[in-house]
Amino acid sequence: MVCDILIQANTILTQDPQRTVLENAGVAITGDTITAVGPWENLSRRYTAGQTLNLNHAMVMPGLINAHTHAAMSLLRGVADDLPLMEWLTKHIFPVEKHLSPEIVELGAMLACAEMTRLGTTSFCDMYLIEDATYRAVDRAGLRVLGGEGIFMFPSPAYADTERGFDLVRELHERWKDHPRIRQAVMPHAVYTTTPEILRRCLALSQELNMPLHIHLAETVTETEQCLAATGLRPVQYVHELGLLTPKTTIAHGVDLTEAEIDLLAGTGTVVAHNPESNMKLASGIANVPYMLQRGVPVSLGTDGAASNNALNMFTEMTSCALLHKVRCMDPTCAPAQAVLDMATLGGSRTMCMPDIGYIAPGMRADMVALDLRAPNLQPLHNPVSHVVYAATGAEVCMSMVGGEVLYNDGAFLKIDYPSLLKEVSALRSWVREKLS
Incomplete structure (x- = not known):
């Protein structure tokens, strides 16, 4: 043969x-x-x-599967460390991101692709701005992505208003739908950056175009308090009543969850993308992953963006995951190595909605x-x-x-011109510093 x-x-x-x-x-x-x-x-x-x-x-x-990240944020690695989530986002990250251009996003995404390729990640789930530029980087770099333009209730660098944001999702779907390695999801950013109507429309669009849905959810106690004040409901119950919890939905983080909410996630087949290092760095809390696994919640593993991790390294993420939960539970058996590796491979395939990745078999x-x-x-x-x-x-x-295509071998990138990439990244440092000042 x-x-x-x-x-x-x-x-x-x-x-x-x-x-x-x-x-x-x-x-x-x-x-x-x-x-x-x-x-x-x-x-x-x-x-x-x-x-x-x-x-x-x-x-x-x-290949490992990074179930939640923001690839182009690699350019913001280390610019705003040691801060709580909402201060980090609103005072440092959002102000820089409003100046993003397609060229800058593509450069940041290419740097992320190089990092992930070098460190054993072959697929990733990406939510960001001007996502078309990330797709161009992925197309060049050879990785596999499930991506989505972040949908907000306010303008972004990619669109002037939310209506245009929905149009953009349709346009990107039409542009990339036949690509063998690039698939799309509908990605409302979070409950605190959207409205009930936006979330309903996101669900309807995901069903119409047969796309997965991916959203930040229950990341912090502050988010829960804001959601309760605005809607009278905690985040999980809020999105459940809107119909968003399904087997094709992944919620990123899932930190501030009650056991009843975890049972609800299990019953709806919703996937949780666990991001232990980012959650630790931002002091968001520790997701109750052992109970999720016990109750049958599909759990995947992600790094979050390089601005809040500060790496896109799924090997160290697995180590952190296994050790964090053992000490939280004071139980060395609660996060065994096999379960954690399953999260980084098989769980990732659930988030990607790609049953043909995650293990080696005919x-x-x-x-x-x-x-x-x-x-x-x-x-x-x-x-x-x-x-x-x-x-x-x-x-x-x-x-x-x-x-079947080798992207990296014995110290050499075979698809990425890494020396040229380094020069471009170095040249962009002054731009980042200017926007932060």
Whole structure:
């Protein structure tokens, strides 16, 4: 049999339904799809490949899925640290963002794509402004994205009024709907930046265009207090009464939730995108993820934007997630490594509404990364899942692939002109400083 690529690996961490781990194994890829996985001895006899990748020194695993971020905010990394969420947003971030241009957003998104590619993320869910520019960056960089133009009740750099914002969502859908790696969602920003009518229209539009829906929700106690004052309801109940909680909806953060609200999320099949490092940095609180998992809430994992994390590193995010919940619950069993890895892969596929990513098996998209097992922190390899969650830092990534195309290999970006990107980013520092002054 003929395939396009054969990968030989020391170890394959499949994340398939059986959570199979294979040693001295291989993956056959045809086009953008995995056609076979199994012992190398068998695959090497069955398949003839146009290209063979020898990763005998590496562990191959599914590419990580960043379930909530704002890619272009990488340009604002470190400009407003150590502040609470609402002060950070209203006094520092929003004032800079009102000056954004398509060129600046594309540059920031490209920097984010380089960071994620280098650190083992192959797909991400992105809500931002002038999202068309982010799509252009993704198209060039080779990653996979579920994106959406943030919908607000006030003007944004992308539109003069909310009505134009809805038109823009339709236009972007028409422009990018046939792209193999770019999909869209309807993304109302939050309950405090929208109205009931806007949220109803967002739901209707997502149903009309068969798009997922993604919204910041229950991120802080302050948000809850504002929602109660404005509507008489807590955020989850408020959006539930508007019909927004469905299996195609992801709420980002879900920090200030009661157990009854978590049960409601479980009953509606709503996904929660957990962002532990951003929530810690902004002192937003700690989401009750152990109870969510216990009750069957689908949970994914995200970094949030680089301005509030300050990295787009899903390996360190997994470590933080696992350790945070153990100490919060004073229970070392409450956030096991396998559950956290599931959040960063299988949970991410739920947020993306893409069942064909998140694990390695025939018929799945060939989105994979490899970790160099020669790194001292990954030796000896007693437990691959443990190493991925507790020991890996992302620096061990030696190969990243999306849809059968290698994007990064042994220190080299194959789609991104990284030296030129660095020069452009450096030149933009003065612009950011000027807007902050």
